[in-house]
Amino acid sequence: MSEYIRHDPSGRSAGLVEKKYFTFAEPPDEMVLDSGRRLGPITIAYETLRTLNADKSNVVLVFHALTGDSHVAGYYSENDEKPGWWDNMVGPGKGIDTDKYFVICSNVLGGCMGSTGPASINPATGKPYGLDFPMVTIGDMVRAQKALLDHLGVSRILSMTGGSMGGMQALQWCVQYPEMVVSAIPLATTMRHSALAIAFNEVARQAIIADPNWNNGNYYEGVQPNLGLSVARMIGHITYLSDEAMRRKFGRRLQERNNFSFNFNGDFQVESYLHYQGAKFVERFDANSFLYITKAADHFDLTRQKGQESAVEAFSRSYSRFMVISFTSDWLYPTYQSRAMVKAMKKNGLDVSFCEIEAEWGHDAFLLPNERLSNLIKGFIDSVYEGL
């Protein structure tokens, strides 16, 4: 996911929020991961917005994508420069209306924004895990979120949504804890990565691995593999846009010059944009986390889990109401992939709505302010709430 974080021009805001932490799975009760390995203690960073109602029926769970965090909306302090990553969607009167709903967003397991990940201290050695961190899956991330909800006393989720890898978590919830999920909104997502998506992730990972500073994941006491991580981010940004979006945004325009420089400094605006995004990213993200999380996304396959062999089978245990949304110019998770999950839901007699939104901004369209998307989400969640 890219960053498009701006102050909401309407001035509506969820207000001040706080980054909270929950620690569980203390040894000897570590969490057993899908790989069979044990991990503990686990800390999950999370944020909650506004208030849980008396019968705990107004919970909306939001999942961030690859490089996001628990800071979904609002501000950490009065002078904060920018709000959370989905401030245009989450707030009073917005698509996810914090006047009505209690919103929870947590940083994924394996992440580097407060939750336990490869940069966390391994209690066995007293040093960062690095590559000793076990491989985690989308299912493990969901298991950790479930532990957090248990801690918060929430047993029923009115609705859950997320784009991209956030949507994978929503889908995983619906098959892993189906009885807890009243409704879900998978956005710009897929039941499994295509070869194209895996290919881009692998090139991004190889950029990190090829950086000598990566040092097999042992770089926490030395220089970070910033070159590799920034190239990985640049590759990601290409996949988040689209041919049309790039044509409109950059075309062949040159950056602060009228003629080619005839060297390799990067003359085009699109080059300058990618360099800038790469450089900005390394300030906030851990290279090993990037490796682990992209692998989790690549491994995700809703159609192949315990005892399941097809998408139709996968949803056979689900009871949730669904609204699936795709975007016309998304070439990372194209509409046919959303249609495939809608088809599987239909074959199970599930209550599913589907809308393909005309949008030119590629995969990133789900993050950008979009009245159509806000209205769809608002209309859907409100009708689920009224139907309780």
Added chain:
Amino acid sequence: MKDFNPRAMRYDLQIIASWIHPGSKVIGLGCGEGDLLYYLKHYKNVRETGVEIVESRVAECINKGLTVIQGDANEEVIDYPDDSFDYVVLSQTLQQVYDPLSLIRSMLRIGKKVIVSFPNFGHWFVRLQLLFTGHAPITPQLPFQWYNTPNIRVLCISDFRAFARQMGFHILKEATINTDREDKTGRYVALMPNIRATYGIYLISSKTKHANGPKYKAKAGTHKEHPWEKAM
């Protein structure tokens, strides 16, 4: 529930609504902005699904709280198991379908009963226009020029009756109606409907289906009750 006046619904939709049993499961193909489904959901406690190809109309339906899938009706019907619905509605769209026989067969497969309606090309006004002006007719029900009409099939009430007979569909109910210009009000036409009615509305079922039983009964086709529904 948003403000909604059932009387403001198109007259043919009012008749279709009157045919649908409360509490049933209905799919509307080409459901537009969901007027009929919204009425059925709130006044007849129907479990609704719509299929609509235009994004803005799909969005309007979802804003109203309806379950709607954006897509082409011909393709979307394929995914549903047999007898998934009590009624499958195709309102004023039959004349726009490329392969009406195959679509009606699919509708009869996924639903126990099918409701179709279409503008009657045998209406006297249509006949007179062609006879006296020599031009392709343009009427309130068929307001298009030959070059921009979505109505690629022209059929009369008598054609549909013959079609049903030939293809083995069972006509359970027929309403031949004459509507005003905006189609908000109207009345039944019993005498010479093929000349006097502007629309034909039909409730049909498959003769063979109930004699032989459905090919297979998918367990998935039935309504699943969410565990929380029981609690509340």
